[in-house]
Amino acid sequence: MKTNFYKLLFAIAFLACFVGLRAARAQEAQVGKLTGHPDQGKQLYRRYCIGCHGPRGDGAGENAPYIDPKPRNFTQATFKCRSTPTGTLPLDSDLYNSIGRGFDNSNMPSWAPLTDQERINLVAFIKTFSPRWKNDKAGAPINVPNETPVTVQSIQHGHDLFQKLECWKCHGPEGRGDGPSASTLTDSNDQPIRPYNFAEGSRFKCGATNQDIYRIFMTGVDGTPMPSFADVIQPNDAWDLVHFLRTLQVNREGPERALLKSSGTKLQPIQASSGGGR
Amino acid sequence: MQALRACGAILAVLSVSAIITAAPGAGTVTGKVTYTGTPAKAKPIDMSKEPTCAKQHTTPEMTESAVTGPGNTLENVVVYISAGAPAEASTPSTPATFDQKGCHYTPHVLAFEVNQELKVVNSDQTSHNIHPLAKINREWNKSQPPGTPPLSEKYDKPEFISVKCNIHPWMHGYFAVLSTSHYAVSDASGDFKLPNLPPGKYTLTAWQESYGTQTQEVTIAGSETKTVNFSFVAKPY
Numbered sequence: 001m002k003t004n005f006y007k008l009l010f011a012i013a014f015l016a017c018f019v020g021l022r023a024a025r026a027q028e029a030q031v032g033k034l035t036g037h038p039d040q041g042k043q044l045y046r047r048y049c050i051g052c053h054g055p056r057g058d059g060a061g062e063n064a065p066y067i068d069p070k071p072r073n074f075t076q077a078t079f080k081c082r083s084t085p086t087g088t089l090p091l092d093s094d095l096y097n098s099i100g101r102g103f104d105n106s107n108m109p110s111w112a113p114l115t116d117q118e119r120i121n122l123v124a125f126i127k128t129f130s131p132r133w134k135n136d137k138a139g140a141p142i143n144v145p146n147e148t149p150v151t152v153q154s155i156q157h158g159h160d161l162f163q164k165l166e167c168w169k170c171h172g173p174e175g176r177g178d179g180p181s182a183s184t185l186t187d188s189n190d191q192p193i194r195p196y197n198f199a200e201g202s203r204f205k206c207g208a209t210n211q212d213i214y215r216i217f218m219t220g221v222d223g224t225p226m227p228s229f230a231d232v233i234q235p236n237d238a239w240d241l242v243h244f245l246r247t248l249q250v251n252r253e254g255p256e257r258a259l260l261k262s263s264g265t266k267l268q269p270i271q272a273s274s275g276g277g278r
Numbered sequence: 279m280q281a282l283r284a285c286g287a288i289l290a291v292l293s294v295s296a297i298i299t300a301a302p303g304a305g306t307v308t309g310k311v312t313y314t315g316t317p318a319k320a321k322p323i324d325m326s327k328e329p330t331c332a333k334q335h336t337t338p339e340m341t342e343s344a345v346t347g348p349g350n351t352l353e354n355v356v357v358y359i360s361a362g363a364p365a366e367a368s369t370p371s372t373p374a375t376f377d378q379k380g381c382h383y384t385p386h387v388l389a390f391e392v393n394q395e396l397k398v399v400n401s402d403q404t405s406h407n408i409h410p411l412a413k414i415n416r417e418w419n420k421s422q423p424p425g426t427p428p429l430s431e432k433y434d435k436p437e438f439i440s441v442k443c444n445i446h447p448w449m450h451g452y453f454a455v456l457s458t459s460h461y462a463v464s465d466a467s468g469d470f471k472l473p474n475l476p477p478g479k480y481t482l483t484a485w486q487e488s489y490g491t492q493t494q495e496v497t498i499a500g501s502e503t504k505t506v507n508f509s510f511v512a513k514p515y
Contacts, residue, residue: 076413076417078417085418086418086419086420087417087419136416164423165405165421165423166404166405166423166445169445170444170445180327181327181444181445181446181447184447185444185447188411188417220418220419220420220421222417222418224419225409225419225444225445226419227408227419227421227444228418228419228420228421230420231420231421231426231429232421232422232423232426
């Protein structure tokens with residue numbers, strides 16, 4: 001009886017080890033029905049990515065000295081565009097979308113010309129550069145609830161939040177990226193970095209829909225001065241802020257600006273002196 | 279089977295006796311941290327961009343990369359047992375508190391244990407963003423407007439983490455996340471004290487934010503008090 005019991009125990013332990021090892025080795029990426037394979041991603045990486053991101057994935061490729069902002073260092077596993085909370089790993093789909101979208105205001109182009117399968121293979125390979133992908137799980141994505149209606153009150157309240165939460169300290173009273181702290185900002189690798197200029201009209205880095213804007217101040221932009229507001233803004237307030245931020249995009253005609261114009265609403269200028277100096 | 283039981287019994291007796299002997303024979307390490315050479319001069323911080331903070335200080339806050347005292351002493355040096363101490367059985371239940379007051383971190387260097395709760399408080403009338411630049415642990419960055427409740431966080435790996443507020447670039451501090459409960463931060467006169475050390479041979483490490491680390495060996499027998507002093511070579515930049 002006893003020997004049988006030990007045999008069983010041994011078998012269970014063996015199986016557990018085997019399954020555990022398999023799981024640890026399976027460095028794959030999954031988005032919907034697509035499964036990415038790192039060995040195939042490696043070939044693509046060597047062809048398309050190595051010049052900037054470097055053979056070791058540390059962002060020190062041969063083009064890197066001439067590029068600003070610097071190419072991403074994948075060994076740090078810190079990513080700007082996530083749907084997950086600050087300090088957590090992104091979802092595979094976040095990396096997949098970033099590769100497809102590219103990054104405006106940087107040298108990273110859109111890789112939409114690659115096939116879906118090629119992009120997911122690249123995601124799988126990028127995940128081999130940091131052990132964090134084996135040890136940590138991706139964060140739980142931040143929920144983006146249904147958008148509230150665009151109203152004058154909503155925009156007005158968003159304006160008050162922009163003042164109160166001191167977004168203007170970096171982004172400037174008119175969202176031109178010229179707030180009192182703007183000139184001192186550096187990213188986590190001590191490189192100078194500029195806050196987003198809403199008035200300039202360039203596309204948002206992590207997606208251009210209202211949902212993307214909502215998400216960006218909830219997740220924060222990890223590795224940069226932009227913090228997460230997930231613990232301090234309620235969903236309705238967050239939508240109000242999104243509606244106000246849209247009005248700062250003076251080169252973009254959207255429903256928010258149109259509503260302000262048609263209703264003849266004049267928003268008070270943001271008081272840069274009420275919370276801090278000039 | 280018999281042998282196994284005997285082993286178990288011996289182990290149990292040993293561990294009980296270890297606990298009994300450890301309690302009364304607790305030794306202490308004390309010491310002073312000093313420097314030689316020329317440290318960087320502390321410079322006054324200009325907080326005029328944040329009037330709510332500036333008006334809290336009658337004399338300007340000074341930079342803290344090397345806080346010195348009379349007799350060449352060094353404050354804010356973390357001294358801890360880096361090897362030789364028994365593994366910690368539990369983490370402290372009281373949180374370590376990091377306060378943002380007058381656009382200044384109090385304390386400048388906060389030492390706490392792995393997995394101990396870290397509480398970050400904003401006592402100011404302005405928004406701060408608390409941005410610990412962790413390299414081994416996960417890096418996060420959170421906004422904390424005035425009046426919001428304290429943030430609660432944890433770190434699961436030992437690391438010295440530089441902390442900054444991007445909105446107020448002069449704000450700078452450190453988290454010393456340690457895997458031991460035997461640590462101290464040197465006070466205004468450079469003194470530190472590590473009590474309750476069971477007899478044994480230890481490696482003592484001292485860490486200063488600008489001058490790096492130093493180690494020394496110390497052996498504690500019984501309930502003696504040993505003096506271990508550290509001296510850093512200060513650099514003017």
